[in-house]
Amino acid sequence: MTAQASTINAQSQAFLDSASDLLGSKGLSRDPADIEPWLTDWRGRYSGRALALASPASTKEVAALLALCARHRVPVVPQGGNSGMVGGATPDASGAAILLSLRRMNAIREIDTDTGRAICEAGVILQTLHEAAEEAGMRFPLTLGGKGSATIGGLVSTNAGGTQVLRHGTMRAQVLGLEAVLADGSVFDALTALKKDNRGFDLKQLLIGSEGTLGIVTAASLRLLPAPRARATAWVGLSSITEARTLLRHMECDVGDCLEGFEVIPQHCLDSVLDHLPKARSPLSQEHAWHALIEMVHTEGDDHQLQSVMQESLVNASEKGIDFDAVLAANDRQADDFWLLRDSISAAERARGPAMQHDISVPVERMPEFILEASPALEREFSGARAVAFGHLGDGNVHFHVLAPEGATPGQWEVTEGKAISARVHDLVTRWGGSISAEHGIGQMKVDELGRLGDPVALAMMRAVKQALDPLGLLNPGKLVPPAHS
């Protein structure tokens, strides 16, 4: 830390003095004990350094700070819950940037049950919003594993997905209005929710998913839905992923208005989970090549009624000739047990050994063919590696993991063969018209791959827009936007 302090020149010191005047001692810290925990991403893959940790308490303070940063040419790395998957909130090693935490801006400014709307500051934690909405008899219809730490600002900036996208869409679909601070410190205020507004480019859409490279999201107006009253959950065993897709299609037509989740899990993943969780049991007694976890939710009726609807739809599917075994969760506890199996896949696989994880998507209708072709192709090319795919079939978004061969050295395999495997997966996905980042974003992890595989026309547009809105290149540098000659 003394080394870090010694790099502060007179210019930096002048900036820090001004920032300190602006934010006070609660708002600006140079104490390594305060800063250190936020310099590494939660999975420990990326680490960096920072000039200071800024924690402004209001949009006004963020605006003043960004104006100051622009004046002093100080880069800014925004951070919410530090629960991202691609190192998007971790500064680089130079220590030139300030780390801008939005966590102090954690007020829910308004919950309006009449209009179905919540206005949240960037630092509000997802679970806090869930609880506040529930208390008001409403529901915020997006959730994901990191809900206990992920913040609204981070979720908006990364256009987060999760397990309810099938019915409710990604974060983009939840954002009714937005407030953000731009690179020059001006405040873009589009918080007022208008259902129809054709006054030019929809700039809000540009900020959503831009990972802090075009502006810092400070607040969002979010849609709330009526609270669900009924839930039905089924675990289904199938002979193939193609059959799983056929069942999904059937249920979308049949009960599409209630279908919230359709997750697929291969037997291999289930086995890993059962090894990993000694108390867990497989919902079905027999083995199946594929399993599907299906959830329906409705705002009317009760669990029992919705379970009947689910059962009827499955009977219809069976009568149509779709072949499967199924068991319905009898109660919430059993449903939670089913979901625990799904949610434990990543941890179970980590326990088995090194793996390269890929968050990819292809058009929904092509997903089964993609898995059937890509998995053996990779296993052929990389001897001993094993490809497993699981996740959100209904969104065309499958988490495609490739496990290291037995005996591979953790820490070494990932950066050698693992890297080659990822490149190959990305090649395949691109050839299938898919995305190398379905829901985790680009951050620093995939920026080179985006530069390598992205459509040159889209990349040129991105660079032009970035240059236009952040001409000094101070907002989250090195993230998302591949440089021109990468």
Add this chain to the structure above:
Amino acid sequence: MTAQASTINAQSQAFLDSASDLLGSKGLSRDPADIEPWLTDWRGRYSGRALALASPASTKEVAALLALCARHRVPVVPQGGNSGMVGGATPDASGAAILLSLRRMNAIREIDTDTGRAICEAGVILQTLHEAAEEAGMRFPLTLGGKGSATIGGLVSTNAGGTQVLRHGTMRAQVLGLEAVLADGSVFDALTALKKDNRGFDLKQLLIGSEGTLGIVTAASLRLLPAPRARATAWVGLSSITEARTLLRHMECDVGDCLEGFEVIPQHCLDSVLDHLPKARSPLSQEHAWHALIEMVHTEGDDHQLQSVMQESLVNASEKGIDFDAVLAANDRQADDFWLLRDSISAAERARGPAMQHDISVPVERMPEFILEASPALEREFSGARAVAFGHLGDGNVHFHVLAPEGATPGQWEVTEGKAISARVHDLVTRWGGSISAEHGIGQMKVDELGRLGDPVALAMMRAVKQALDPLGLLNPGKLVPPAHS
């Protein structure tokens, strides 16, 4: 026309020769008989001139033409069905621009009932898509008055609205993928529909609603829904617009999944329509200050069942103390009669005399108060003028018309007092946090007003993005983006 021809200098001639080589005689015309009909907007408010009419037959031809235009610095004014409301597709008087018609690109490339998707070229007429979807047992869930001429390219470029936005959203919500040609002739190809894709800025969103100022939409991948099987329509009489909003809220909670339309009409408008259509009758025998036209649509059951649901919901509303008279359409013919009354308001008002029409929105929950405050304020300020509001209450989008005092001179009143009235309406809407363009766009009609009233931060962002993606300023110049010192 000889005057026009004489303005062609050697530079323009070289461009025209190359364009002619590129597009052939079907694709490029300088014949005034071909060009003339498209130089004035359909309402006859805006007129311009053009160097030539280009009608490319493919995306490749559009791309080659735009590259040529960039090389020769020739401005491009794209046009679909020429049915816009704000002069967005009419060139200026200079005659320097080519008029780029997308009407020849009218193929529906694909209708996929499995995935619920249609891929349409820009020139496909909305009604044609409706019919093709219906034939396939599906439905494209956006419609509007100009459906017989409006094209997909125009609808996407203007983020069109219409009467089903309440449930299905604007055009933005229908677009799954997009293909567009940029200012330098490069092709932005994001036609492949991915449900989840976080590879950087969502550039598609930037093009939707940009009125051809950032790129020329050549094709779109659009969502289709299952065809509706049941329809129920009610005409309701209410004592106030506030009571109408209360009823809307009730029905959104009660039958929100089926509620497609909630249009409000004041007695004054209904009277105008009944005068205008001698054969039409008021659905209710008594007069009411306000009327609401409510439509429900469902993919299951039949009309009779849905009518019962509608009736039950209205009974519930009545039991809650909401005060109204109601009549349900007994069949499709009667429902169509109800809609004819709604759809004839504009024509009926035109027949009464000059009027300034405003396509505005405010937050849905504030719409009643806005109408109650703005209408008398305007009538006080402009003696003899009469303010009437009708339209999409459920979207916070009301068409706010101000009728000229008796004896006003048509053609003169509009550009004098009428202009002052519009400025006043826009002032009021802006003060209420609303939009001076809810669904018609900005075009050339509102570009000065947007410059006057738009948020300076948003305007600066728009100009920066425009400069970044169209540095030569050749795409639909003078539209949408207010110049820096307007």
